[in-house]
Amino acid sequence: MKSKLGLVFSLLVVASIILTACGGGTPAGTEAPAGAATGELYYLNFKPEVAETYTKIAEAWNAETGNTLKVVTAASGTYEQTLKSEIAKSDPPVLFQINGPVGYAAWKDYTADLSGTELYKHLTDKTLAVTDGAGVYGLPYVIEGYGIIYNNAMMDKYFATEGATAASMDEVNNFAALKAVVEDMQSKKDALGIGGVFCSTSLKPGEDWRWQTHLANLPIFYEFRDNNLNLSDPAATAEVKFQYAENYKNIFDLYINNSTTAPTLLGSKSVDDSMAEFALGQCAMVQNGNWAWGQISGVDGNTVKAEEVKYLPIYTGVPGEEKQGLNIGTENFFAINKQATPEKQQLAADFIWWLYSSPTGKAFVTNDLKFMTPFDTFADDEKPTDPLAREVLRYAGNADLYSVAWRFTLFPGQPFKDAFGAALLQYAQGSMPWEDVQQLFIDQWKAEKAKAAGG
Amino acid sequence: MRRISNAYYALFTLPTLTAFAIAFFIPFLLGIYLSFTRFTTVTNARWVGLNNYVRAFTENKDFLNAMVFTAKFTLISVVLINLFAFSLALLLTRNVWGRNIFRTTFFMPNLIGGIVLGYIWLLIINGVLYRFQVDITFSAKYGFWGLVIVTNWQMVGYMMVIYIASIQSIPPELVEAAQIDGANPRQVLFNITIPLVTPAFTICTFLTLANSFKLFDQNLALTRGAPGKATAMMALDIYNSFYGTTGYEGVGQAKAVVFFLLVGIIVLVQLLLSRSKEMEN
Numbered sequence: 084m085k086s087k088l089g090l091v092f093s094l095l096v097v098a099s100i101i102l103t104a105c106g107g108g109t110p111a112g113t114e115a116p117a118g119a120a121t122g123e124l125y126y127l128n129f130k131p132e133v134a135e136t137y138t139k140i141a142e143a144w145n146a147e148t149g150n151t152l153k154v155v156t157a158a159s160g161t162y163e164q165t166l167k168s169e170i171a172k173s174d175p176p177v178l179f180q181i182n183g184p185v186g187y188a189a190w191k192d193y194t195a196d197l198s199g200t201e202l203y204k205h206l207t208d209k210t211l212a213v214t215d216g217a218g219v220y221g222l223p224y225v226i227e228g229y230g231i232i233y234n235n236a237m238m239d240k241y242f243a244t245e246g247a248t249a250a251s252m253d254e255v256n257n258f259a260a261l262k263a264v265v266e267d268m269q270s271k272k273d274a275l276g277i278g279g280v281f282c283s284t285s286l287k288p289g290e291d292w293r294w295q296t297h298l299a300n301l302p303i304f305y306e307f308r309d310n311n312l313n314l315s316d317p318a319a320t321a322e323v324k325f326q327y328a329e330n331y332k333n334i335f336d337l338y339i340n341n342s343t344t345a346p347t348l349l350g351s352k353s354v355d356d357s358m359a360e361f362a363l364g365q366c367a368m369v370q371n372g373n374w375a376w377g378q379i380s381g382v383d384g385n386t387v388k389a390e391e392v393k394y395l396p397i398y399t400g401v402p403g404e405e406k407q408g409l410n411i412g413t414e415n416f417f418a419i420n421k422q423a424t425p426e427k428q429q430l431a432a433d434f435i436w437w438l439y440s441s442p443t444g445k446a447f448v449t450n451d452l453k454f455m456t457p458f459d460t461f462a463d464d465e466k467p468t469d470p471l472a473r474e475v476l477r478y479a480g481n482a483d484l485y486s487v488a489w490r491f492t493l494f495p496g497q498p499f500k501d502a503f504g505a506a507l508l509q510y511a512q513g514s515m516p517w518e519d520v521q522q523l524f525i526d527q528w529k530a531e532k533a534k535a536a537g538g
Numbered sequence: 539m540r541r542i543s544n545a546y547y548a549l550f551t552l553p554t555l556t557a558f559a560i561a562f563f564i565p566f567l568l569g570i571y572l573s574f575t576r577f578t579t580v581t582n583a584r585w586v587g588l589n590n591y592v593r594a595f596t597e598n599k600d601f602l603n604a605m606v607f608t609a610k611f612t613l614i615s616v617v618l619i620n621l622f623a624f625s626l627a628l629l630l631t632r633n634v635w636g637r638n639i640f641r642t643t644f645f646m647p648n649l650i651g652g653i654v655l656g657y658i659w660l661l662i663i664n665g666v667l668y669r670f671q672v673d674i675t676f677s678a679k680y681g682f683w684g685l686v687i688v689t690n691w692q693m694v695g696y697m698m699v700i701y702i703a704s705i706q707s708i709p710p711e712l713v714e715a716a717q718i719d720g721a722n723p724r725q726v727l728f729n730i731t732i733p734l735v736t737p738a739f740t741i742c743t744f745l746t747l748a749n750s751f752k753l754f755d756q757n758l759a760l761t762r763g764a765p766g767k768a769t770a771m772m773a774l775d776i777y778n779s780f781y782g783t784t785g786y787e788g789v790g791q792a793k794a795v796v797f798f799l800l801v802g803i804i805v806l807v808q809l810l811l812s813r814s815k816e817m818e819n
Binding site: 502 | 580
């Protein structure tokens with residue numbers, strides 16, 4: 084007990100330090116000037132990188148409506164913990180977020196039906212919402228996309244070398260072409276002045292989500308598509324065959340064998356290391372989402388120019404993948420606490436409607452939060468302009484290509500992802516054969532799904 | 539001496555008791571209660587009886603593996619820490635030049651938090667292992683010995699201070715008398731010093747045993763259980779099941795209760811055993 088208390092305490096301390104650091108000296112909660120007679124809304128924010136923006140949003144909302152927004156931000160990777168302890172308090176968060184169907188399963192005692200809210204009516208693609216029967220329990224508030232980010236200047240440098248296997252990135256439209264380019268480029272890495280084609284495949288425990296979640300989305304997306312599953316039926320996804328495991332291995336091998344870092348050393352690389360390598364021009368390609376732009380441009384000594392940053396879909400050798408686009412979807416859904424008073428719930432619905440429809444709110448969403456939103460309240464000129472977001476919009480708007488939906492919202496919980504990530508690391512280190520990784524994926528999936536369903 | 543009324547005792551201990559109740563006793567009882575329930579947050583618990591305890595041991599081997607790993611780790615580190623601490627204490631109670639500087643230096647790691655120490659040592663250990671093209675996540679052995687090194691680094695200084703205090707309290711006339719009788723330094727060590735510092739051994743073994751069992755921050759910072767869950771100690775495993783797994787809060791709580799009982803029993807047995815060996819001073 085004692086050690087746990089110490090832990091909780093230290094988590095709080097760490098959280099408050101981070102919050103203070105992010106908020107530039109302001110305390111954790113953002114309090115409005117005293118004397119506001121209208122309601123107070125407590126929002127538990129998921130994204131530490133936008134904590135400061137929410138302070139400004141709270142001020143603006145207060146100025147326009149007189150309501151107070153109290154924003155608490157959970158430190159990176161601790162959202163579930165923070166939510167668990169915050170929601171048990173006498174003044175619990177009214178507006179919080181869930182990460183999709185799995186998050187809904189964990190929090191269904193708390194999530195209110197949002198089908199009557201104004202914002203839901205303006206959701207352009209209703210299939211994006213988290214639904215259960217006729218009820219809507221999670222409202223997506225941002226659209227994100229990921230793929231292989233590449234540095235076009237560096238690629239052009241390679242295409243100019245003798246014996247380059249392609250003349251431009253336009254010719255790279257499937258796995259075979261990608262593999263040829265990458266392997267040839269890796270062999271010329273010294274001439275090109277890079278450490279490797281791909282930035283480190285960060286497999287440090289807790290830093291491996293790009294592989295155990297995002298990359299694993301591709302084989303599962305194709306498996307679900309081939310088998311024509313009814314995805315709203317939990318029984319349909321209770322087991323997987325991992326029939327595209329070979330495709331996963333294709334791209335994963337390419338990542339780890341043509342990298343700045345030897346495969347045996349990947350266990351101590353973090354996502355930050357990887358993004359810093361890209362920003363400093365030590366590698367030409369890295370798999371990540373459009374949220375990474377802030378990270379890339381924020382690195383000191385960044386050598387990558389905004390206009391040179393482009394996206395390539397993640398090709399894995401699936402037939403017909405020439406028409407594949409980026410992985411586009413979301414795992415950020417607003418949820419409203421149904422155990423809060425009806426007035427507070429209404430206030431939460433009003434707040435998100437204000438944020439996504441009023442000129443002030445929309446300006447914050449586009450310019451500060453830099454969200455691409457799934458709502459029709461935004462005109463074309465109100466969309467974010469950073470290079471990765473533009474690329475995502477370009478791919479999404481290309482009618483010839485199909486987007487890969489985010490099926491990892493249907494993955495079993497964290498233990499499954501952690502186990503798969505650990506197995507990937509052991510595979511990279513050469514201590515686990517691929518067959519075992521494949522089997523572990525299937526077994527863990529089944530076991531964790533059964534636990535979530537049965538428990 | 540004037541007798542003080544019992545009411546005053548009650549009054550003056552009240553603040554401490556209140557703090558103790560709020561910060562320790564009530565959460566402790568609540569924790570035991572929650573271990574018999576299924577809950578997401580502490581306010582919506584549902585009674586499930588012993589189910590959590592069964593699940594803790596049967597659903598997977600994580601907890602048992604963590605138990606074995608922790609036991610091995612504790613055994614090695616209790617022996618090593620006390621050995622190093624006592625040797626240093628012996629050295630630094632002699633007339634060595636700059637012994638106060640040395641004492642301070644050895645004590646200092648104890649003032650640094652476990653997380654920080656863990657990260658510092660992660661850099662050092664990986665720095666060495668990189669030369670062999672591997673890192674600490676490569677094998678459970680590296681993680682194990684990494685943890686042993688970090689714990690030693692942190693606790694040796696503290697235990698050394700306790701031993702020094704104990705050695706210094708040995709009456710010099712006893713040692714002198716032995717030397718006059720012709721005892722060599724070895725005999726003085728085994729027949730005078732060691733028997734007289736047994737109370738310090740008791741307290742040091744207690745502290746190292748309990749702390750090694752409960753080790754958490756160093757484990758989290760150094761390996762986080764990698765590779766796989768092979769280096770996850772009990773506290774980390776409890777943390778992972780409580781926070782990492784949906785629907786496992788109760789199981790984590792059950793594990794925590796088992797953990798408490800285990801540490802309690804082992805430490806009590808150790809105290810009884812070594813108390814019986816202590817000499818009356």
